[in-house]
Amino acid sequence: MCYTKCAEFIGTILMSLSLTCVTLNILAFFPDWDPKYLTEGQLTVFVHWLPGIVGGGLMVFLPSLYFVAMEGKDCCGCFGYKDCGRRCVMLTSVVPAAIGLLGAFYCIIISVLSILKGPKCLDVSGEWNYPFATVRSYITNPRLWGVCVEPKNITQFHLLMFFLLVGFGVLEIAFLILQVVNGAVGGLCGYYCNKTKMLIVAAALLILERDTPYKCCQSENCSKKYMSLLSIIFSVLGIAFSGYCLVISALGLVQGPYCRTLNGWEYVFEDTTGSFLRDPSTWSQCLEPAHVVEWNIILFSILITLSGLQVIISLIKVIIELRKLLCTTYSVIIQPGII
Template sequence: MCTGKCSRFIGVLLFPLGICAIIANLLLYFPNAQILQVEQITDFVWFFNGIIGAGLLAFLPAFMMLGAGGEGCCANRCGMLLSVVLSALGAAGGVYCVIISAMGLIHGPLCDTGSGNYEYPFRNSTEEENYLFNPEIWNTCREPENIVLWNVVLFSILLGIGAIQAVLCLIQVINGLFGFLCGTCMRKRKTGVA
């Protein structure tokens, strides 16, 4: 596969991943399909890791990859070089999404434990009593209903999407460097011998 085709392929893959990340991040604002007050939403949702990190920062290199994979002057070396820079930015966005999602998973959701006040009941848990490995204590959170499962699933999806995007963008950095140094696909020219 030539560098141009590889670039287009990665660019096409980043679009649905970015859309899924944005949707997953938006769903975190509405736990169990409920509208909550701003102060009742888990704090790691407000870092916009799916909207900005795995969303917008993935769309920028994706657009450039699609353009760099096409025909252009100098076998589109300039486009490939720009795709390297934007892919590095996309990889940073993917890593940002992974870090924030992991932190959201580790610290757990903000919920009402029955006292009427919203708090983080799992924030100070040790590794042995971590809520992620003890689903039987998830019912500690009374409101919103199923908030723990909601957060675990969506933050896990965001973590996976961010990791995939970071890997794809790093592959494009290498691919783009080859495309810049060697050019995109070199078509064989027909030599007419009479």
């Protein structure tokens, strides 16, 4: 019964992730570990929207309980047909997984909006406001953080809490998508497995490419399609992470290095929209570190090239596996001991 075992494993991980999101959201209510900012209403509005408590927390925790409790359930046996009832359970697990996905996306969206707007703090003018609401570059420019006088280190605290919520939300989405596939295949292809328990092999695509995949369905056709589905999911995740690296590297290349000029430490090429890349005569504006412009260009160009190749390879992998999934028919081999 590898499908329910897999669901139980996924549910256990999701429970841990959801409780972590709840904890992070609660901690966000107490910057500088002082409750007065909560009682005085001096917190960012996005904390009160409860991205970690409701989105990444409750809306993920409840489906995870369902996944953990699926073992042995049979939907009242589908009028006496036990195998049909168990397939029904697997199919119905897609619904709570979809609810969990909505919660995880809510957590990510609200957390990203909070990061972009920045923290609410007492600024150098003595007013409580959002000093970084129109300054997106504050995220990568620590010298601006001194604008916030109170709470102490609020910018670092704010970024840490909400970046962690984004990260855990992404992990929740990955495992919930895996459960959607697990539930759909378990419901459509069959419930039983052979006596050897299935290992979760999606961590490495090389393992998924084995010529003799695990027989987790009643036919070789279903088993190979199941492995192709897993390959597609993790290839898409690879595209997402490689795409993130590609975008951030491109932004770093266009923005230019952070260096010391005659006016102090700054991003001297920030407003050139990348035109400095074609004009080496301007690179001498950076006095320190030595050759930092060339260093910045070389490193980010390499990252862009490698992440671009990763995206292309992952896309090719998705196309190949989709072709296998949609166009290939395998011979049906009934496993002994199933009937």
